[in-house]
Amino acid sequence: MDFTPSEEQTAAQGLAARIFGDLSTHERLTAAGTGTDAELWKELCAAGLPAAVEDVGLLGLVLVLEEQGRTTAQVPLAATCVYGLLAVAAHGTPEQRERLLPGLRDGTAVATGAFPARGGVHIAEDGALYGSVPWVPWLRDATHVLVADAERGLWIVRTGEPDVTAVPVETTAPWSAGRLVLDGVRGERLGNGQPGANGQPQAYADVLATARTAFAGLQAGVCAGSLARAVHHTVTREQFGRPLSTNQGVLLRAADAHMDTEAIRVTAYEAAWRHDEQRACAAQALTAAWWASEAGKRVVHAGQHLHGGTGADLDHPVHRHFLWGRQLDAYLGCGGEVLEELGLLLAHSSQEGAS
Structure with missing residues (x-):
């Protein structure tokens, strides 16, 4: 095993360290309160850091997230990259990738995930999703949430749909979390559902x-x-x-x-x-x-x-x-x-x- 970062991974980590170090200051974090630092998120997306994850891989993302953790920067980077960019890139259909990835790359779309599955969401015979998840990180910022049903199928749900409710929840850390309630919404299936581990x-x-x-x-x-x-x-x-x-x-x-x-x-x-x-x-x-x-x-x-x-x-x-x-x-x-x-x-x- 060789964990030595590639040139691209090192560059992404260095860029993240500079942006977080410059902008995620104690004063800005205090001003943000329990919300997201919207200006910092725009800066990260303008620098191309979320989009770079597709090229630097999961190890590159881990290196970038280390830099976020050092400053506890209040941005939905981990959630968007894991439940949005990497999930759609790896398991989405060609049409889903073409439609969803551009917004996730430039930050106009924000993703999160109701993970791990706890059996709180089930799919009805007509294909509609019902149930609730007590808290989902960064849900208040999200435009899309990746939901796992009781059978571990994955569904992309738009948070703006009439049958989707996000109730603000305050967690220990200021992660803009929310309680997700699904009342018959029709999600978009992600993945082929083939057995894995x-x-x-x-x-x-x-x-x-x-x-x-x-x-x-x-x-x-x-x-x-x-x-x-x-x-x-x-x-x-x-x-x-x-x-x-x-x-x-x-x-x-x-x-x-x-x-x-x-x-x-x-x-x-x-x-x-x-x-x-x-x-x-x-x-x-x-x-x-x-x-x-x-x-x-x-x-x-x-x-x-x-x-x-x-x-x-x-x-x-x-x-x-x-x-x-x-x-x-x-x-x-x-x-x-x-x-x-x-x-x-x-x-x-x-x-x-x-x-």
């Missing part, structure tokens, strides 16, 4: 693995940003005449956080690399999701604790990393839940290999 339709299994990997990459950036703030604080803040960073307890806590962050990063890289190489990656995506969930919350807790009393300030930038880290933990699934799914997947693969 564990008997799931191939399109659903692929999008789910892609989403887990991408959001794990976002968590790697959130953790790196939190740790960087903690390091700066403990190096510059003195206690009893010496920097806090010289305290052994502080050093060990920061070292543990660093190792956790690297574990999230490398497992996300492996899953993304395998996906781009068209190798089986469901187990690796679950592994990345577990590290991002379990280790991610440890890191953002450590980042806040290492700030001492300052970390209790809800207006301090490090608190935003804490909120994002906990939100990603919830979105990726608790550790026990993810491990159970991983165990079932490995057991199934082992049985297939023995037969």
